[in-house]
Each structure stands twice: as C-alpha cells, then as structure tokens.
Amino acid sequence: MKHLDNWGRGDPCGSPWNGVLCFHETDNDGFLHVREIQLLNMNLSGTLAPEVGKFSHLNILDFMWNHITGSIPKEIGNLSNLTLLLLNGNQFSGSLPDELGSLANLDRLQVDENNLSGTLPKSYANMSNVKHFHLNNNSFSGQLPPEFSRLPKLVHLLVDNNNLSGILPPEYSALAYLSILQLDNNRFIGGEIPESYQNLSRLIKISLRNCSMEGAVPDLSQMANLSYIDLSWNNFTGPIPTNKLSDNVTTIDLSHNNLNGSIPESFSLLPALQMLSLENNSISGSIPAGIWQNKSFNATARLSVDLRYNSLSNISGDLNPPQNVTLRLRGNPVCNGANIQNIHLFCDSDAGGNGTIDPAASTACPITACPVDQHIEPVPDLEKCYCAAPIRIGYRLKSPSFTHFPPYIFAFKSYITHTLKMDHYQLSIDSYAWEKGPRLRMYLKLFPDVNNSRVFNVSELQYIRYIYTTWHFPGSDLFGPYELLNFTLLGPYSSVNLEAGKSGMSKGVLAGILVGVIASAAIASVLATVLIMRRKNRSRQFSRNNLSSKISIKIDGVKEFTFRELSQATCNFSYSAQVGRGGYGKVYKGILASGTTVAIKRAEERSLQGKREFLTEIQFLSRLHHRNLVSLVGYCGENGEQALVYEYMPNGTLRDWISDKCERTLNFVMRLRIALGAAKGILYLHTEANPPIFHRDIKASNILLDTNLTAKVADFGLSRLAPVMDDEGSVPHHISTIVKGTPGYLDPEYFLTHQLTDKSDVYSLGVVFLELLTGVPPILHGKNLVREVNAAQKSGSLFGIIDSRMGDYPSECVERFIALGLSCCQDKPEMRPSMTDVVRELEDVLQLLPESMAMSDNNTSRSSSSITTTTSFSNVSKYGRMASDVSGSDLTSTIMHSITPR
Template sequence: MGGRTGTLLPLLLLFMQYLVIPLTANDDFNGLLSLQDELKNTPNWKASADPCDNWEGIRCTNSRVTSLILTSMNLMGKLSSEISQLSELQTLDLSYNKNITGQLPSSIGNLTNLINLNLIGCSFSGSIPDTIGNLQQLITLSLNNNSFSGRIPTSIGRLSNLYWLDLAENQLDGPLPVSDGNTPGLDMLVKAKHFHLEKNKFSGKIPSELFSSNMVLIHLLLSSNFLTGNIPETLGSVTHLEVIRFDRNSLSGPVPSNLNDLVNVNELYLSNNMLTGPIPDLTGMNNLHYVDMSNNSFDEFDFPPWISSLESLTTLMMENTHCQGEVPVNLFSLTNLQTVVLRNNRLNGTLDIGTTYSNQLQLIDLQNNSIESFTTRAKGYDKKLILVENPLCENKVESYCMVPQSKNTSTFSTLPNNCEPVNCNLDQDSSPNCKCAYPYKGTLFFRAPSFSDLGNPSYYIDIQGSLMKFAQSHKLPVDSVSISNLFKDSSENLEMSIQVFPSGQDRFNRTGISNIGFVLSNQTFKPPDKFGPFYFKAMPYGPFSEEYIESKKQSSIGVIIGAAIGGTVLLLLLLLAGFYAFHQKRRAERASDQLHPFARWDPNNGSGGVPQLKGARCFSFEELKKYTNKFSEENSIGSGGYGKVYLGTLPTGQLIAIKRAQKESMQGGLEFKTEIELLSRVHHKNLVSLVGFCFDQGEQMLVYEYVPNGSLKDNLSGKSGFRLDWMRRLKIALGAARGLAYLHELANPPIIHRDIKSTNILLDEHLNAKVSDFGLSKPMGEGEKGHVSTQVKGTMGYMDPEYYMTQQLTEKSDVYSFGVVMLELITARMPIERGKYIVRVVQTAIDRTKDLYNLQEILDPTISLQTSLKGLEKFVDLAMRCVEELGGNRPAMGDVVKEIENVMHMVGLNPNAESASTSASYEDVSKGNSGHPYNNEDFKYSGSFPTSKTDHQ
C-alpha cells in the first residue's frame, strides 16, 4: 500500500503543477482584459492570444506578466481594481496619459512583487491608498503631476527598499509623517536618496525626527508648500545631501548653525521664507554652485567674507536680506561665477569688480542699494550691470542706470545637421537631419540646475548629445533630438522643450514610444551633472491623439465619397472647374487680406469697424497654433469663463500669453475691438503690454507679454508659492496705482478700467504689478470729462456702489475698486467671503485709538507675524478714503500714488525701486437695501438696472 502511495504522490504533484500554471497565467489574461475594459486606446491586444506572445507594452518572465509599460498611449478612463490579478507584476508605468482619471485603487497593494510604480502626469485624484505600504519590494514610486489629495499615508514608511519617492505637484496636505513607535513614517526610508515633495500643500513644522545620520538622502525638495517653524538642526546630520530646496514656504527662526556640515551640497535654496537671526555661515561648503537666500528677514549683516571662498559658486542670490557694507572685489574673481543678485539691500561705498573677474560673469544686479561710485576698472565690464536706484545713478543716463528688460530665457534652438531644411506638412516637423516626421514631444523640467547663465549653448549641446548617446546605447529607435524654448519658470525650474524624432520611418510605433517614455519616467536617462534632478512631461503623441484619429476617419470618408463620384467624368470636370475657380478666388482673398489685414473684420456685426492699432500685430490662427504646439495642454497656463490662456514662444524667443476665447463666451465685437485698441496705445511699465491679436477662422485671441508670477489673488492665497511681506505689498499697491493713474491722467483720451480686482493685477518676475484685462474699459471722449452714462458692468465685491445705483461711470469708480484691492492686500480675504463684505468688516473693526487700528484679528497671518508693520495705519486710512460711498469724497489716483509713496518713505523704502483669520463683528449687508451690489458672492455683472430711486427700495 505504501509503495502505491509513493508512486502516486509524484504523479499527483506533477498533475497539480500543470493545473496551477494555466490558472495563474489566466489571472494575467483576465487582469489585462479588465484593464482594457476600463481604459480606451489600449494596444490592439488579441483576445485569444497569450499575453506573453508579443502583446504591446507587455513583458513576461516564465510565462507570467512582469512588466506593463504603456507610457504616452493617450489612454482614457480609470485604472481597474482588477489590476491586482497581475500578481507577478514588477513594473507598472502608465505615465503621460493625462486622461487617466479617478482614484488609484486600493487593490494596488496586492501587487507585492512591484518594484517600479510610475504614474507621472496622469489625472489621478483622491487619496493615495494606505495599501501602498504593502509594496515591500518597491524601489521607485513616482506619482508626481497628478491631483492626489489628502495626507501622505504613513504606511509609505514601511517601504524599506524605496530609493526614489516623488509626490511633487499634487494637492497633498497635512504634516510630513514621521514614526512614533506605533505608526511608520518617512524617517524610516533610510535607503531613499530622493524626497521630491515640492508644490503641494504640506503644512506644519518640518519634524526634527525626519532626519538622521543613517539616511542617504541626496535630494530633499520641499519648496512651494505651507511649511512653518524652524529648520531642524537634525538636517545637518544628513551628510549625503546634494540639493536642498526649502524655498517658498513660511519657515521662520534662525538657520541652524550646523548647516555647513553638509559639505556635499551643490544647490541651496532658502529664499522666500521668513527666516530671521544671523545670515547662515556656509564656510567649508566648497561644492556649492547655486545659493539663493533672497527675501528673508535676517539680522543686518556686513557682506560675508566666506562667500568669496566658495570656489565652485556660479550663482549668488541675496536679494532683500539686510546685507550692508561694501561688496568685496575678490567675490567677482571666483572662476565659475555667472550671476550676482544683491538688489534691495543696504550695500554702500565703492563698487570694484577688479580686472580679474570671471569670464563667465553675465549679470551683476545691485539695484536699490546705497552705492556711491565704482572704479574705472568696472567700466570695462561689458555684460549686464544694473545699478539703478543707487546714489551714483542720480541724474545719470548711463546704461547701467537703467533697468534692462528681464530675460530669463535662452534663444538656443537645435540647428540642422549640415542639411537643407525641408517644408513639412502642418502636422509634422522637420528633424535636425532635415526629415519630416511626427516627433515625440515634451518638456524636461530641471529642478535645481547648477548654473544660471542660460545663454551658454554648450550646456544644451551637452544634454542634446547625452540624449542621443543614451538612445543609441539603449537601442531606441531614435534618429535625432531637438531642443528649444528654454527658460526659467517662476519656481526657478529650468524648462526646455524636446522633440525626439523616429529612425527609419515618419512615426514611432507604440513600442518605441513606450520605451522612450519609460526611460524618462523611470529616470534611466541621467543628464549631465550640471542639470541636476529632473522630471519629464510628455505631450500626447500626435498619431495616437484623438484629433489625428478623427482626421484619418474624415480622410477615409472623403476617399469613399470620391470613389463614389469618380466614375462620372463630366461631374469630375465640373468639380475641377469649380475647384479652380474657388482656388483663384481664395488666392485673390489672401492677397487682399495681406494688403488689408482686417478685411474680414465685419463692421456690420456689432464690432464698430476696423480697430485703430498702434504697434500691435495681427497674427493668423496658424501662426499662434505653431507658437503654442497646436494649443496643447502642455502649454495651457490658465483658464476662466472666457476660455484658456496658453504660453507661446515667438520665433525671436519672446514668451507670450495667448488668451483664447471659447466659442460660447466670446466678447461682442465692440468689446474685443475696445480691448485691442486700448491696449495697443497705452504703454506703461505697470500695464500689461499687448503684443497682438487674432481675429481669424472664427477665433478671438489676444496676445500679451508673458507675466510669469500670476495674479495678485493667487499670490495672496499662497497658490503661487510666494509669501508677500509688508514691503512687497506696498510696492505692488504702488505699481498698480501708478498704472491706473496713467490711464486716468496721461492716456489720451483718459481711460476708465471698470474691472479693477486682484485677479486683474499680475506680477512679473520681480513681483512688480501690471494691470491687465481691458475688456470692459471705457475711454472718456470729448464732452465726457465728468462721467459716462453706461450699462453697469464689473465684478461684484469691487464695484462702486454709486456707479451701480446711478449708472454714471467716473474715474472714481476705479478708485473704489482699488480701495477694495488695498484691503485685500492687508487681509488676504476675498471681497465677499461667507456673506461678509470686506469694506464693512474693516469699517466695523477699526479702532484708531489702538495699535494697528485693532485690526490684528483680520490681518493676513503672513504679515501679522512680522515684527514691524510701520505705515499700516496710513495705508488703511487711504484705503477707507478710496471706498467712500460718494465718489466726490474719494481721492484721485494721482493722489493715491503720492500717499502710497509717502507710506513707503516712512518704512525706509525707495518708491522708485523695482520689487521684487478669525471672525470679527460686521454689518450684515444681506439686510436692508436689496439693490446693493454686495449681497451676492463675487461675480462679473453685465446688465441693466432700474434708474428710479424707489425701484431700489
């Protein structure tokens, strides 16, 4: 009996083995079919075939699916929870599919063999599931550029093998989790070299427990969050660190004295915080390339001598740091030095840059200091030198006493490789090897480059060469790589557009695209050291896009129709004759359009005739389509009820912002023409400049100069990552007031803006204010010096009550709106918030017998924490005069400018220098006069009102 059992047992095990293998492989099959059910545009997988038999995007080991890579496939839909059936999966990469939405299923935690999880640039939302902590083998976790919200799950701390953690550019909030004995935290990730957590909403202190000497972190990126408190001293124990970005938070207190123990750090960003105490001593940090400590509240200090010993330094940014004394001459002899920005400090004496200054030195910016002279040796310096707003520039018109147009861009663009450029179809591009093809496009974002000289082409040739060399060594089907559109964004990231062209054909297949996307998403490609950490954002690949597929369908339909009628020779001849006539007509129309660029502006369609332009250019639709990469989502930088705003680049390298109206929200022709005409003839540094417009192919587009730092509203709310201190807010108020005063008093004819609000005040790279959006503006013609009778238009919360009630528009209506903006500047509250109208809230809270007029409870916490708010009371007094009920009691904008200048003199600011809550009692405005405009939340109003006084009661 025992012998028979011994014989049967091996046979039974063999039978079970054959039984189990198909069952587990079948799980893979079912999991992939479930994935295909939830996601559109997956590859054309064969339902009856083995997934390991050359299915696109699939790689197998021992007949099990171990890799699923579908980058840049234009996938649409949600990720199925049945993904968990792929139990042997080691790599999952669905990056660069922006139409994958919904939550990341908690069943992802069942993929316990997963090593690489890359979901970059999708549209996942909701919380990161706690089950992520089950993926004990995980080495790479890249969830950046999504819309994840909620807190970082503490279970991530259990990923003991994690090397790369990237959660940047989401909506994550709460504190940074650390272990407490019962729950894990980020401090347990001792093998991780990369913490990329920037551009979220993290708050609270940076825990001291987060750092320890057994960590091997090299990149610590926490910029653009809401972190507060001190920088912990334990940071000094993480001696492997190479890049630190703490900028654009609300960190306070002194910088820990042991910071200079981090001798391997190359890039150090501490700017735009509220750091105090002595300037940190960085002696011994000889690997430092890039140092930015701007816009903090350090104690007054003489220029530190240790800076001149940092032999690797390329960039020194110390704007607005309370630095005083003379700039030492030996600073400029640092061999690698490229940029020195020390504006808005208290530097004095004589500037001497010596005769042995670095041959790489491109910019010395010392504007708004107290420098009295400079040596003749400095006069030989022929790069950018800015000394405006120093005593030595009084009554001088030297080039260094003027502010040059800021240019944080590079005009570099890959040139043809010794070949004759070719003309390609509109949907194709010419490669550096002069071949027409469909390139794979996207943007590389370098998070902490070690250089600031964007004009050095050798840098970009290096990275272009390294991309090509990498593609060849990994046998990717790449013919050539092109680079263009290089610029520094508002977060100090270096952006560059890349185009990767296919080899041997005019387009990539899905496998080629997936492989290229994967090496960029999984950080397999390593750029030259000078570029530092990066991430990639891909554009939808043309041949996989809906537009391309739809155009092919239309093309097929056209072929069928042509075949159906092709047999009728007579009809064909008639069609040819008709086509010829139409073609001749179109040629004549194009010639006419070139001579009369506004010929198609319909004067009988309510537009009032051809606009009278001064210096603005008329763009064609095709031109703007080219400058914006076909209005791609990658170039979209904003949106509103009117439509979208796109970032574009002119052939000259100039960045532009293109405001494209959507069909259903186009302005009337008259309003569109008004905005063009007004913007084309007003020129002031505090007004957004109009570059041109497009009124072509049924489109209405306005082309403005690009203003990089967004609206005042975004900056007050913290969305931009900047923290505006009291002095900056005064400068912004002054800039906006000057722009309005120009419109009222110097424009010919005078102009009433009619829609002044914080979203229509933009901030440039130096945080100077620029007034924008002239769509509702009204010029004051002859005989209209007192007022204009007009339909009431504007935005609730900012609208002048007198104008609302009488329909009599005056310059004082803008003054009222500006007064509301002034109150926003000190409170960071919306004009109407939870039924409370900001004017009434401030009026009720003011007590002029008390310090700061008793407004501490309603001040923006960002400025209420400052030790000195000198001039606040006078600023509030001016704001309250601007919002007087009767226009006659309000000051003119010219007087507003003078009074803000006086406030700035009080706090020791030069008004001509370039810049850079709890409830309170209130009057319930929902009661009483129902005709008052501030009963509802903020919205733009355009309509008729009764004029009889009794109709409002």
C-alpha cells in the first residue's frame, strides 16, 4: 500500500514518519501555482495535512479511491478557486468542516463512501455555484438543512445511506435545477413527502427507499421529466395515485409498503417502463395486462413486473406476456385460479417468467487474428477485421434513471463518443453489472481511429483522461452522475507518461506527492517509492533578516568567502550561471578571482539554519577528505546569506552518462572503475570518517565525475552520523530516523522500520550497480529494476538486459558484477555484503579483466576527450526511456547532451 508520507519540517512533518502528507509553500515553481492534484486510485494511505490549504490557485483536488484516514482539513476552505473537491472512496472520519462553505466556485463536492459523521453544515448553502452534492454512504446525522434550498444551481443531491432524521424540508421545492434526489436508507421517521415537491419540474429521479416515511404516495404526475421513482420499504398507506405519469418513466418501485386499492390503469400507458414493483403491499383487484400488451418491444427491451404477495385476484386480459417480460405473481389469490392458462409459470417460484439475455458485442474477426499477448485485439462493431490497442476505463453510473441497460446502450455510447469526438465503433462496453445502490459499474474499451493508427498517441490519451477526470461530459438526465474508477494503460501504452509536459505541477511537487507501494516483503524494494524530498530536517525556520550578522569560523583547508566574492564569481548569481537546484537551494557555477571553477550552493530562505547549526555543518563537512568524495572548498555566512562552495565536477553525474539521452557513453571497464570509486568513497564514510557516517541518499545522480572520470560521491545533506558507543561500551547497529532518500534506491527495510544501518547504503549502491550495467533508472513506468534483473537472471536472459552501449565485455566479469549488485539488494539487511566486501569483490572483478582491456581503459580514462562516442544503436532497451523526476546532485557541469535513440 502506498503512503502519504511526511515532507518538510516542523510538527508533524519533523517528527518520525506518521503517514501525514505535508505541503510547504514555495515560490512560483511550487504549490502556490499548482492548479490540479489528481491522485486517483493510487492505494495511498495516511492523512491529509492542513497545509493543503496553501495551494491557493488549486482548481481540482482529487484523492478518490485511496485509503486516506483522519479528518478533512478545514483549511481546504481557503482554496477559493476550487471547482472540484473529490475525496470519495477513502476512510475520512469526523465531521464536515463548516469552512468548506466558503468555496463559492465549487462545482462538485464528492465525499461519499467515507466514515464521516456529524450534521451537514448549514454553511454549505453559501456554495453558490455547486451543482453536485455527493454525500452518500457515510454516517451523517441530524436533519437535512433547509438552508440548502438557497443553492441556485444544485442538480444532484445524493445523501443516501446515512443516519439522517427529521423531515424532508419543504423548502427544497425551490431548487429549480434539482434533477436527482437520492436519500435512501435514512430515518425520516414519520415524515411525509411535501406536496410542494410537485413543483420540482426538472426532477428526473426521486429515491427514498427505506426511509421510515409515512402518509400517502404523492401525486407526481406534474413532474414532466420524471423517469425513476423508488419509494420502497417505507410505511406509505392508501391507494396509488391514478394520474398518468411522464412518458419518460422507466422505474416504479413501491414495494414493501402498506398500500391498498388497485393497480392504476395509467401504468399501461407508460411506453418506457422497465420495472414495476408493487411487492408486499395490499393491492387488490385485477392485474391490467395492458402493462405489457400495450408495449412495443425491440430486441433489447425488457419489462419486469413484480406483484408478489398482494391480494390480486384476477387478470384483465390474456396471460401471455412476450419473452421480454418477467412477471412474478406468487403470493396472490390469482395463483389459485385453475382455469387461467399458464398461471403456474408465474406463481410457482419467486423467479417467474422469462427474461432476455443482453446481446454480446460482435466482431468481424476472431480474437486469434490479433496478437493478444500485446494487448491488441479486434475492434468490435467494425465491418472489417481490424486489430488495435484499446485503453481500458473503469466507470460507474452513480444514479442512473433506468433499471435495464441494453435499451440505452446505443444512447450511452453516443453520449460518450460525441464528447470524446470519436466514432461510435471506437467505444466497446466490455462488461457491466448492477451494484448495490443501485449503481451501474462497467468496463469500457476505447479504440483508436482505425483510419489513422492502431494506437492512440500521447496527446489523444491526455485528452481522453482530461475529459473523464475533469467532468467535461455534459450533464445527462438519463445516465446521471458518473465516476471514474480507473484509467488503465496496458500493452503499447504501458510506458506512456501522461504527466509529461503537464504544466500544472512541477516535477518536484510530483516527487513529493507521488509515493510508493509496499505489496509484500518480497517486493518491498520494488515499491518502496515514498514521498521523500531532499530536505534537511530542521526544528526551526530562519529568515535572512535573523542572520544579518556575519558568521565566521577558522577551519583549516576551508576558505571563508565574502558575499561579494561569490557574487562576482557568478555575475551576481545570474540565471546563466545557475546549473542546478536542490532541496538546499539554487546551485551556481562560479569562477573565483584565482581562476578556480567552483560549484556554489546558495541556501534559500526555507533552508537557512541558525549560526551554530551552519558552522557545525561546515566543521562536519571539512573533516571529510577522500579521493572519491566531493570536497568542500569554502563557505559564506554574511549579509544573511549561507552558501557552501564545493569543487566543480565538469563531467556531470553518473546518471547523465548512462542515460539513453547522452550522446557519449562509458564502456564496461569505465563503469566498473566508477563503481569501485563510489564504493571506496562510501566505505570511507562508514569506516574512516570521524565520526562514521551513513549517507542514506546514494544514487546515480549523487555520483559525480571529474575531468578524468573519477567517481566522487556527493551530497551529504541527508547524511546521518552512525551510532556511537553508549555508556556500557556497546555500539547499536542502527539509528532510528525519519525516512529520507530517493524512490527506487531506498532500502525497503529502512523504509519499513525507520532503522538506518550501513546496509541501507549497501542496498542503494547495489541499485546503482544494476543501473550501471543496464542503463535503466531504478523505477521506470512502474517496473522496478531490481525485480527485472532478478527475473532475467532466473530466466537465463541476463545478457538481454545489458546496456548495448557498453561495447565488448567479459561475460564472467559482468555475471559477477550483476551477482554483486543483486546481493547488495537483498531484502534482508543481514543477507547483504558489508561495504568492505563490496570493495573487495569489485577489485577482484577488475583483476579478472584481460590485460589489454584494462590497459586500454587506463589510457582512455586519463582524458575525457577520449571517451567512447556511440553514433548509432541497433538494440532498443526493453525498458524504454524515462526522464527522471528526481533531481540529482547540484555540483555538475552545464554539459548539454544530444538525444540519441537506443
């Protein structure tokens, strides 16, 4: 299950992980300018933090179908631009915040299928633009607020399956646009349906099943658009009104009441009728055969007439209904009429009569004609045999105005395809089923235009999803409100990133919100993709004004720079000098007065520390000296500034070099030496640094390459000192800490237990080793590199996933390198090698290299100008290509790599 993890600092985000999604305000790049958060059906858990109210430009907040708990933050009421608030299908509890009444632009409020309780806030009457209230399937109590009658645009009011009581407010007759009133399974004990409801001229559906209501069934004949009436399981008394209802009526359910009198003859004049249920009443007299005799049935039409357990004694007409009619008469005196032909067919069981089977979709070619293993299949309803790749959509009608779908399938397909600008044949209803409610769940397939392509392009996919997720389908009286359950991309679409090019949310924000899955211990490493940002955990925030005095300390080997020196080195921190940006702040390439090129990490205000903390960090970093670590050159602590100056790495990050977007590449020996260098740098942190350090954010973008392609480990902003000896002289093997790191590289055991060990770094480095050999990021389109390499090894196809750009390599060396990487990535820390063993194994593999290969590489690695250049690649990686959302180290060059396909 995925988790909404903690992000940022301060309580609760600064405390150990507690499953809270925290948001922190940023500049133009961040939250204030986010317009959509759509995390539908992502298996998220945790709670939603109050900081969500800082997304001041937000239009859509969508967390449907997850496992989010806790209360709904009242701060959402600050989101004045919000039009869609979609929190249904979670485990929210508590009451609805009054503050949401301030959402004057809200169009749709969906909080159904949660654990919410309390009364419905009267303040929601201020939502002057709201059209849809979906509050069903909770535990709301109290009375329906009469104030809701002031909602000028309300179309759907779904409050079924709650604990509401009191009376139905007569004031609701003023809701001029109300089309669906669904209040089933509440407790309006002793209440009646107000006569004024006859004025609801636009009402399509009224459903008050099991509401403990009394009195007479109202005359609804004045409602010209009425299609669906369900007043079953109440205590209504008296006769059924005889005036003719609208020709649109499909459903009349008055079962399980105390009604008497006869069946109105006007029921024989309803051309669209699909269901008439009067079961368990005291209806007497004759059964009007005109109910089915006066109807014209086509192949898809069906009529169910349920008259069981009444006092009906006769039939006016012949008892010979068509095959399309299901008639149930059990429990009536008429069943004792021996002279009535075929009476036993409708009296002997509760099933009774004959029904129709919905026609299946047809296709012009057999399914074997298409490569089904690639999720390509025949296009139904097409005269010619044509194979294409559909997208699959889970879809549910929440309150349809019919009980039998087949007669409306053509209209439904027209409704969908017209909005999507498609032809009728492009939509196939794969299956559908009625659910409790009643609601209609279905699975749809959308096929590309066969005149253009067998697959949708990315822009078409984005458009289709946009229409569904933003409720751009026009309102339908017949089909009622709908909800998207899932949007599934398989086969040729499995590698499509629909977020690419989306301007609403920055990659940093997505990395902070999108989180990983933990399905089981066996695949925890695959799916421990948690919301983790490169932020230091601080107990306080400081402004530059609080740090206006100069910070100074004398440290051997570390120079103290003035702000003026750094400003001159970067042309006043110009945009052209900026080479990166991380959790600490922006990074600039600078040229000092001495001519030395450096990387300057300038802290942004949110990253500023107290003077003591800043100087402590400088002292800490200054003690780290190793050939395979990026060195600290100096610092600046004046004019309210805090900056760290590092040696500059002209050859960028390892991730740059092994990316399929890089024109240049590394051969196998170069990769092996880089792995060894990185391992030696981490071994130094574990065993020789004073005190020892756990890095906890090892990744390919934190391994930098100098002029000679020597690997240097960078970015200790997330590092933690290793455990120290206690009073009894023992040293614990782990430290407990907030989980930080990068998705895909994160040790699953650390994620689950919050216990950071040296083996956590071993796991992350193992992922880097596999990345070096395959060129594939640790997580790509839902596939996890560790799992894919494990599978390839077991299936004997290991060499099929090796990066083809490495050139020649000894198979024995590659096998041992891969075995080492997989050993480092064992789920259980005790099964992983120590960093000492990792370095030793890499040195042994290096010794296995043919002398000619090792010598050739030694000559090549002395100059970056000699690096192998690959101009064409015949093999396409089975994993495809991904642009990483996780920012790498900031101490890199401004090399621009040309894109070359694999």
